[in-house]
Amino acid sequence: MSVFRQAAVYLLVALPAVAEPQAFATIAIKPARSAGPRNARVQVLPNGDLIASAVPVITLLSYAYDVPVNPSARLSPLPGWTISEKYDIEAKAPANAFPPSLHDSEVRSRVQQMIRGLLADRFGLVMRVENKTMPVYALTVASGGPKLRKSAIAGKDCIFDTDPEGCHSFVGGLGHPLNAKAIDMADLVLYIGNWTDLPVVNRTALSGLFTVNTEGWVPMRLPPPPPNTTPAANPFAGLPTIFTVLGKLGLELKRQQDILPVYTAERIERPAAK
Numbered sequence: 286m287s288v289f290r291q292a293a294v295y296l297l298v299a300l301p302a303v304a305e306p307q308a309f310a311t312i313a314i315k316p317a318r319s320a321g322p323r324n325a326r327v328q329v330l331p332n333g334d335l336i337a338s339a340v341p342v343i344t345l346l347s348y349a350y351d352v353p354v355n356p357s358a359r360l361s362p363l364p365g366w367t368i369s370e371k372y373d374i375e376a377k378a379p380a381n382a383f384p385p386s387l388h389d390s391e392v393r394s395r396v397q398q399m400i401r402g403l404l405a406d407r408f409g410l411v412m413r414v415e416n417k418t419m420p421v422y423a424l425t426v427a428s429g430g431p432k433l434r435k436s437a438i439a440g441k442d443c444i445f446d447t448d449p450e451g452c453h454s455f456v457g458g459l460g461h462p463l464n465a466k467a468i469d470m471a472d473l474v475l476y477i478g479n480w481t482d483l484p485v486v487n488r489t490a491l492s493g494l495f496t497v498n499t500e501g502w503v504p505m506r507l508p509p510p511p512p513n514t515t516p517a518a519n520p521f522a523g524l525p526t527i528f529t530v531l532g533k534l535g536l537e538l539k540r541q542q543d544i545l546p547v548y549t550a551e552r553i554e555r556p557a558a559k
Contacts, residue, residue, distance in 0.1 A: 307395055308402045309335070309376040314556045317371035325371070329396050329445040333378030335403075340374065342367040342408060342553070348445075349400040350412075350548055351471075353479040355506075358419065361549040372556070376403055389440050393471075396445075409554040417547045422481060422538040423488040424474050424531075432535035436467040436494035443467050443494055452494070460501020460524045463534075467494040477527060480504035486543055489536065497534065502527045 317324070317339040324339040327348070337345075343354050343363065352360045378399065383392055404410040436443075443452035452467040455476050463473070470487045478485040482505040503521045531537055 307333075307379070307382050307399050308406075309399055310379045311377045312403055312407055313375045314407055315373050317373050320371040325447070327445070327447045328451070331383065331441075331444055333383045333392075333396060333399065335374060335376040335378075335396075335400065337372070337374040339371040341369070341371055342404075345400055345404060346550075347475070349397050349404060350546075351397075351475060352548065353475065355479040357478070357484065359484055359545060359547050363550055364553065366555065367553065370555070374403075385441075389469075393445075404553075407556045409552055410550060411552040413549040413551050414546050415549075416544050418542055418544050419547075420483050420540060421543045421545065422483050422485045423541050423543070424470065424485055425488050425537055425539055426491065427532065427535050427537045430535055431489075431491060432533065433491070433495045433497070436496045438467040438494060440494060458501055460503065460521055462501040463497045463499040463530065465495075465497050468497065469494055473497075480506060481527065481538075482506050483540070484545060485538070486545070499530045499533065500525065502530045 320339050322339075327335075327337045327340050327344060329335055346352065346360070346363075346367070347354045350360070356362070376399075383395065387395070401410075401412075405412075438452060445451070445453045447454045449456045450466065453469070453472050454465065455461075455468065455472075456464040458464065461476075461480060463476075465472070468476075470489050470491050474485040474487045501521070501524050503524045503526055505527070528538060
């Protein structure tokens with residue numbers, strides 16, 4: 286890439302929120318009143334409003350840039366506070382920012398841009414992006430076709446909500462089973478990519494929302510044990526691999542090369558009081 290093109294990419298990513306096509310009209314950020322994991326929740330309402338309780342910055346980055354919450358080759362290491370410190374956030378979208386005619390993918394893209402603007406405006410985020418060739422797992426439909434159940438929830442009624450009863454999110458459990466009421470393939474690849482040894486990309490061409498219920502699987506990568514501790518017995522012993530779990534859904538992972546954006550946070554700061 287030429288020096289000029291590199292500079293152009295850098296400027297496009299680093300622009301403040303006011304330069305985005307859409308930006309939140311108002312933003313209120315406070316330290317979380319209760320930072321316990323049971324209080325953590327993120328919602329994106331149909332009109333584009335963002336309501337988050339006890340959310341770490343890494344969760345916002347994950348949604349805005351389609352990168353895993355867990356360490357990833359696609360995101361540079363971040364300061365520890367972006368994971369440990371939690372915030373309550375209320376961000377109001379401008380009127381008519383999300384007309385009913387918008388396709389689901391357009392809604393998601395617009396919300397992502399608005400959250401990127403929020404991160405730049407209130408957390409001082411300057412993000413550098415480079416496209417790199419790397420090995421990935423491509424999620425594809427198996428030769429026998431998909432074995433997925435359509436969700437009973439319509440797309441127009443499915444807002445992003447990390448509540449166990451919400452849309453576009455998974456219910457946790459041992460081995461990270463694929464349990465969700467309404468998810469699409471973009472949600473699936475982002476979720477499983479937290480525990481695979483390579484990034485995962487969607488190459489299924491499947492659209493719509495699905496209900497999934499599977500057993501847990503053996504993560505391909507685990508965080509290191511705390512210092513000066515004795516490794517415990519493997520809690521995932523006996524669980525199948527993700528390849529087996531996806532096979533029961535009529536899906537498979539194929540290793541291949543792809544070009545993906547890689548993000549480096551050149552600056553990120555705790556939010557200033559406003």
